[in-house]
Amino acid sequence: MKTAHKVASYAIAVNAFLFVFKLSMALFSGSISLLADAIHSSTDIISSVALLLGIRIAGRKTKRFPLGLYKVENLVSLGIAFIIFLTGYEIIREVFFQHRSLVLARPTYAMATAATAMLVTWLFSLYEMRIGRQENSPAILADSRHIRTDAFVSLIVLVGLIGKQFNVPAEKIATVVVIGFIMKSGWDILIESVRVLLDASIDPATLNQIKEVIQSHPAITEIRELIGRNSGSFTFIEGDLVVKAKDFTHAHQIIEKITDKVQREVPHIDRIVLHYEPARRPSLLIAVMLSDGTRWQVSEHFGEAPYIGWIEIHLNDNRILRMEVTLNPFTEIERGKGIRVAEHLVNHGVDLVLSRQLFHGKGPEYVFNSRDVKVIQISEEFVDRKLIARIYRDETGRDLDGDTETLEVITPPSTSD
Numbered sequence: 001m002k003t004a005h006k007v008a009s010y011a012i013a014v015n016a017f018l019f020v021f022k023l024s025m026a027l028f029s030g031s032i033s034l035l036a037d038a039i040h041s042s043t044d045i046i047s048s049v050a051l052l053l054g055i056r057i058a059g060r061k062t063k064r065f066p067l068g069l070y071k072v073e074n075l076v077s078l079g080i081a082f083i084i085f086l087t088g089y090e091i092i093r094e095v096f097f098q099h100r101s102l103v104l105a106r107p108t109y110a111m112a113t114a115a116t117a118m119l120v121t122w123l124f125s126l127y128e129m130r131i132g133r134q135e136n137s138p139a140i141l142a143d144s145r146h147i148r149t150d151a152f153v154s155l156i157v158l159v160g161l162i163g164k165q166f167n168v169p170a171e172k173i174a175t176v177v178v179i180g181f182i183m184k185s186g187w188d189i190l191i192e193s194v195r196v197l198l199d200a201s202i203d204p205a206t207l208n209q210i211k212e213v214i215q216s217h218p219a220i221t222e223i224r225e226l227i228g229r230n231s232g233s234f235t236f237i238e239g240d241l242v243v244k245a246k247d248f249t250h251a252h253q254i255i256e257k258i259t260d261k262v263q264r265e266v267p268h269i270d271r272i273v274l275h276y277e278p279a280r281r282p283s284l285l286i287a288v289m290l291s292d293g294t295r296w297q298v299s300e301h302f303g304e305a306p307y308i309g310w311i312e313i314h315l316n317d318n319r320i321l322r323m324e325v326t327l328n329p330f331t332e333i334e335r336g337k338g339i340r341v342a343e344h345l346v347n348h349g350v351d352l353v354l355s356r357q358l359f360h361g362k363g364p365e366y367v368f369n370s371r372d373v374k375v376i377q378i379s380e381e382f383v384d385r386k387l388i389a390r391i392y393r394d395e396t397g398r399d400l401d402g403d404t405e406t407l408e409v410i411t412p413p414s415t416s417d
């Protein structure tokens, strides 16, 4: 049996015990206030049966209710809120407007009964509160507050019985003290159930936590929208993201990874739906390592090449924005030139790297892979417009604007980084 079902079954048992115990002791002691409390406990048996049924139904998913019946729990909570209000009303009526002649034969027994009932109810409400939090169950949490109300009822009975011994209307004072707590419990549960039933947003803290998990993935460039709603014990999340990825398959993999991570780190999520679209860049940046910066001669080596050639193409009008040569700033260092150069290119936002050799299993490959930079192997000795046009067509399916046969005037090497 599930923990929530178990707790609801216990609630039935506890209320049945309290009813029998209070009723027999009321008859034995002759206490009418205890009798009224016993009658209240009989209605509590019914409400705890409704709780168990509600939780059982809430756990179902059927064809007609494909999103689950989780909200039945919130309906049950709404019902419990009304029971709490009714209890408050009963107390006020009992204490202030009912003038019964008390024939208390055995006051000590009546007091002991009220004290026992209060203790049992209070302890059970604490237990229910703990399980309700652990299971994230609104119905169990609502019931724990109802049971706490029942403990207040027994407290008022006890105070009234003690007051009677000294001819003081102590139960009136006790009622004034606790009625506020009782009505607030009912009100809080009412508001929370209605909020969930009307699909109010989940709390900002949880929403922020989910946002942080999503943003922690480097491929996510923007969260357009992120909403969450509760339904019974569960949370449903929907989002609209912009992903930097090579293609849709890759974007889909990224989204799946993020979905898994959110589900692992944020408890009680039933479903996450994340829509995505690829990030649109204004331009495509191509880099190539050069041995001769003036003639744009492609280097046989990667990390040791003296120059870096940059080609930026505007994606809107397919025109080359700039062709620039810079010095490789890492030629002097002893080790790890390749990785340093790769990081340098990535940090400048490179999208494509042209190279005479591929980096199978080497450092630069990891750097480029981690940032979705594509490496294209070329056999050409020199970079010219024709080569750029071919690469551009392969990558975007579009033609470079202008005459592809003529060679572009090349910017002389500069020392700028």
Ligand SMILES: [Zn+2]
Pocket: 040, 041, 044, 087, 146, 147, 149, 150
């Ligand atoms: Zn009750």
